[in-house]
Amino acid sequence: MSEKKTALVISAHAADFVWRCGGAIALHAEMGYEVTVACLSFGERGESARLWKEGKSLQEVKDIRHAEAEAAAEALGVHELVTFDLGDYPLHLSQDDKMKLVDVIRKVQPRFMLSHSQYDPYNTDHMYTTQIALEARMIAQAWGHNPGEKVLGAPQLYLFEPHQTEQMGWKPDTFLDITPVWDKKRAAMEHMNGQVHLWDYYTRVAQQRANHFKRNSGGQSGGRDCKYAEGFQSIFPRTVDEL
Numbered sequence: 001m002s003e004k005k006t007a008l009v010i011s012a013h014a015a016d017f018v019w020r021c022g023g024a025i026a027l028h029a030e031m032g033y034e035v036t037v038a039c040l041s042f043g044e045r046g047e048s049a050r051l052w053k054e055g056k057s058l059q060e061v062k063d064i065r066h067a068e069a070e071a072a073a074e075a076l077g078v079h080e081l082v083t084f085d086l087g088d089y090p091l092h093l094s095q096d097d098k099m100k101l102v103d104v105i106r107k108v109q110p111r112f113m114l115s116h117s118q119y120d121p122y123n124t125d126h127m128y129t130t131q132i133a134l135e136a137r138m139i140a141q142a143w144g145h146n147p148g149e150k151v152l153g154a155p156q157l158y159l160f161e162p163h164q165t166e167q168m169g170w171k172p173d174t175f176l177d178i179t180p181v182w183d184k185k186r187a188a189m190e191h192m193n194g195q196v197h198l199w200d201y202y203t204r205v206a207q208q209r210a211n212h213f214k215r216n217s218g219g220q221s222g223g224r225d226c227k228y229a230e231g232f233q234s235i236f237p238r239t240v241d242e243l
């Protein structure tokens with residue numbers, strides 16, 4: 001494991017990291033983690049409807065979304081925002097693109113990773129990204145890939161909450177209290193001007209997850225109050241010294 005505290009978010013589109021794990025990013029940044037966010041696309045075609053309705057060109061939409069993502073990342077305390085600009089709807093990665101993502105993983109050496117739900121029939125870019133994240137994680141662990149580089153350990157891959165939660169087969173097993181950094185998440189969401197309709201929606205989601213946190217926190221978190229939380233589903237088992 002890296003000496004430095006690091007984390008990596010792999011986000012299909014420019015704003016996903018804000019809605020789905022902005023609280024986790026801000027919280028860990030405050031704990032001294034260097035959180036890197038890899039955005040595979042700007043969500044320019046599929047998640048920028050308002051900008052298209054205003055008559056913006058493709059390049060204008062991308063530039064606006066890029067600037068919004070940069071502003072949101074700054075509000076959350078992101079260490080580095082890596083933009084791949086691979087296009088969306090559909091998102092597709094060539095073999096070279098995948099290897100660039102592997103390079104990012106090996107450079108960051110994350111203690112944990114975050115990406116989308118494994119199933120998302122509304123947005124195949126999302127589930128494709130998770131498949132790519134798993135593939136890239138696997139390659140980064142391989143001693144035979146670019147021998148001499150530092151191989152990746154076994155960071156957890158947490159799946160953050162999708163839109164249309166119940167349709168995605170997404171079942172959270174981890175709730176993170178993000179109350180202390182809620183103002184940062186809300187500020188980051190408000191940088192995403194192309195998706196104003198989601199600001200209040202994701203505020204309500206955080207309040208609902210806070211209820212789940214409280215309902216389950218008696219033994220593990222002292223039963224304390226929680227106003228905002230994020231839920232995650234972990235892919236890999238947790239290895240512990242004590243239950």
Ligand SMILES: [Zn+2]
Pocket residue numbers: 012013016043047123126
């Ligand atoms: Zn998305």
